[in-house]
Amino acid sequence: METDNTVGSNMGEKEDMEASETPFDPYIESLRQQLEDQDPVLLIAVIVALAVVVITCVFLKYFLSSKTVRSAVLLVGLCDAGKTLLFSRLLSGKFKRTQTSITDSSAPYKAKNDRGSTWTLIDLPGHDSLRSQYLEKFKSSARAIVFVVDSAIFQKEVRDVAEFLYMLLTDTVISRNAPALLVACNKQDITMAKSAKLIQQQLEKELNTLRVTRSAALSSQDGSVGGSVFLGKKGKDFEFSQVPLKVKFMECSARGSKGEEGDADIESLEKSLAKL
Template sequence: MASADSRRMGNGGSVGGAFQLYLDSLRQELRQRDPTLLSVVVALVAVLLTLVFWKFIRSRRSSQRAVLVGLFDSGKTLLFVRLLTGLYRDTQTSITDSSAVYRVNNNRGTSLTLIDLPGHESLRLQFLERFKASASAIVFVVDSAAFQREVKDVAEFLYQVLLDSIGLKNTPSFLIACNKQGTIMFSGNNS
């Protein structure tokens, strides 16, 4: 038996031959039906399968999604375009969702998918319903210039987003972004 093993070592190379020798030794031990060794092998296989399964599940979750939500004309689409291109562009009212991969400027090469949802009252809840389960972050965009006029609508929509049952199970990160800070607001009193 030793000569057969040494022939395998010589023909198969040092690493492959050593592995084959180890497998042959393991097979021989298993034939002897040692319950201790058998339980160790089963435990090792279970741990390896668990690690492979965990790696698979984790890789599926690793796609980070940030969803931009807010009222109509709060500046979600402009924020979306500025994050992706760094440029100011004229935008139009969205009637459907937009998504793109955003690469974070760090040395890890992190990226996430930005999703811009329409803010029109008749559309925003149905789009939020579609994307809320997969959101790892929610950015609630508020128009600072029109906040006093829209405070009731902003509060109602924010309440719906925060207390959503699936959102609470998913526990996404949450950010309230106050947009249009540079807009000059005029009051009715010109004294």
């Protein structure tokens, strides 16, 4: 009887062991044996390579997702540069009498391209007491910034325009995201309007001067240049080609050469927005 019990017990244990085994056990054992036979240095190299691949995938996912979030086109500039009329022309093509904005306005804008791209067009106030806070609110979502300049009185406003541009170009968020910067030299229908080329040249000179004075002022305070991005390249006169943003100057007229009843001359701006 004891022998029968012993045999039965052994058979039971054997059945339990067989039941606990899985079809993958031989492969797992083979893989374990191969890993033990490998050079430790090679194993470390493989692990590091896999880690790099995983980190790269995570980074690309974050980068691509952050790009898709930035779907706003910001209209910025000084007061009376023509931003709100340009806003209306881009959306409906119609002329609309405007007044100085004290808050933002936004609406979906469908770009004139085959992809049917749709952006959120946002008109920001241009008053110097408001522009900073509204820019702070929307800058992280900007896919493009349309900086509107009054070409007719540019010579009088060049300093103020340059200061606003300096604030944009040295902002850490804008510099990192690098939205397209489209400088729309508006009111070209007026006889005394300055050309886009002249406006670009004048702004480069003014920004070069501002960079020197601002850097000197910040350095004298605490020995550093603060948390903002350095404008351009050190040791070289400033040019727009030196900034991380893709900058394009263009001429336009939100009013149009035929006045209120005619069409706006904004084709160059629309083409640039279609390429975003």
